[in-house]
Structure formats: C-alpha cells, structure tokens
Amino acid sequence: LITNPRVLAVNKSSTNNRQLFRRGDLVGWVADDPATGDKFLALFNAQDQELAPASEAALVSPPISREVSQAPLDVNITGAQKLYLMMRGGDDGTAWDHADWLNPVLVTNAGKTLDLTTLPWQNASAGWGKATVGKSVSGGPLLVRGQTYPTGIGTHANSIIEYTLPAGYNRFKATVGLDQAAAGQNTGGTFQALVFTKSPYQHAPADSVRVPVALADLGLAPGCTVHDLWSGRQVGKFTTGFAPFIRRHGAGFYRISGPKPAK
Structure with missing residues (x-):
C-alpha cells in the first residue's frame, strides 16, 4: 500500500503519462506536472536471472x-x-x-x-x-x-x-x-x-545497474534539478542527464525541474 504523499500526488495530478524508453528489461516512464512544467520520471529494473533454453x-x-x-x-x-x-x-x-x-x-x-x-x-x-x-x-x-x-x-x-x-x-x-x-x-x-539434469539457472544480472536518462529526451534544457520522490531528498543538479543506480526488481521515482529563468 503506497502512502507516500509525494507519490500519491503524482498519481492524482500528473498528465500525459507515457513510456520514455525500454532497453531490454530497463524501462523508463515519464509524465508531466501541468502546474509547474516539471517532469515525473519512473525507472524500473526488471532484469532477472535467465533460464537455460x-x-x-x-x-x-x-x-x-x-x-x-x-x-x-x-x-x-x-x-x-x-x-x-x-x-x-x-x-x-x-x-x-x-x-x-x-x-x-x-x-x-x-x-x-x-x-x-x-x-x-x-x-x-x-x-x-x-x-x-x-x-x-x-x-x-x-x-x-x-x-x-x-x-x-x-x-x-x-x-x-x-x-x-x-x-x-x-x-x-x-x-x-x-x-x-x-x-x-x-x-x-x-x-x-x-x-x-543440470542447473537451468544461467548468469544472474548485477544486483543494481545504472539507468542513464538524457534530459533532452525529456524535453528539458541543461541545468535541471532532480529530487527523489520516495525520500524527498535532492539528488543533484545535472547538465545533460543523470544515471541513478536501480536495484534489480526495483524502481526509482523522481521529479525533474527545469532551470529557472534568470531574474
């Protein structure tokens, strides 16, 4: 049961939800925040241990x-x-x-x-x-x-x-x-x-892998700020993209804010 208020707010107010990419078992979904112009990004690592043919x-x-x-x-x-x-x-x-x-x-x-x-x-x-x-x-x-x-x-x-x-x-x-x-x-x-009669389990993937995301693919200019929606913490500011580690069978959930115009 999800009780995180930041995540629930995304479910309530986001628009234009769509798949951003699928690279094998690494998947990215993106949605828009119509109130701020921010992007919501979900990253999934669905890699699993492969079985013999x-x-x-x-x-x-x-x-x-x-x-x-x-x-x-x-x-x-x-x-x-x-x-x-x-x-x-x-x-x-x-x-x-x-x-x-x-x-x-x-x-x-x-x-x-x-x-x-x-x-x-x-x-x-x-x-x-x-x-x-x-x-x-x-x-x-x-x-x-x-x-x-x-x-x-x-x-x-x-x-x-x-x-x-x-x-x-x-x-x-x-x-x-x-x-x-x-x-x-x-x-x-x-x-x-x-x-x-021999183990059907093949090589297991790494416990976690980096999942790179280009800011340009999100339609955002360089200099974005990324916040982790699960923890509420700021991940950092990025020029061209970022690549968080996502655990196997895990997911990352982020708010990405574009650069603020100079005053």
Missing part, C-alpha cells in the same frame, strides 16, 4: 492445454546428481497454469522404483501459490481429466523444483497434467514441462 533440457513435454491436458514423461537420468522439474508458461502468459506432476518415480535398470515425493526437495518455486506434495496448487486433490491421483506435486508455472538424486537410478518417469481447477476456466492453462 529448452534445447538444453533432458526432456520437453508437448504443450499442455485443455485440448491436450496430460502427457507421460520418461527421462534418462543415468549418472545425474540433480533433477530439476520445470513448468514454463505458454505464449498466453501464466494465468491458470495449474500444473501437476503425477506419480513421479525414479527407476533403476532392474525395475526398482522410488516415489520422488518421499524425497525432500532442495528448492521449489511457483508462479502462484506454492508447490505442494499430494495436493494441487489451489489446495484441492490432484485431479486431471476426472481422475484423482494420490501421489504427485501440484504447482503453478513458472515453477522449478530441485532435487538431489540418490545413486543408482537411471530413469525418471511421471505424467504431467493440467489440474481440473484450471481446466474449467476459459483463459490461460497452457504450459510445458521441462526436465533438466
């Missing part, structure tokens, strides 16, 4: 949707020490991507099986709610195409569940399905399951 996965399921709501998986994990179960949202985003890993087991060459849900995972993420053993992400039973599964993991794309594998197992088998809680909706519910 599907081509590096040990297995990629067919697209799961209401039309094709489940698919069997059988992956060679010989020699692997790690198992990463990923659910990746479809082209329509991640709305209602309630995804179930059903009857997940590890199998030896001799046919011995181990229920994966009896092992603790090292990490588990979900795009909504939380990954849960024995239940769907919405809290109900694991229900796919009218069948209830007592064993499995309910999650929501985008999701990654990481396991350390015990020695001696050669295959991972499971069925992936769209949970009934999502199958009855009229939007979303499309995703793919990917299985990795």
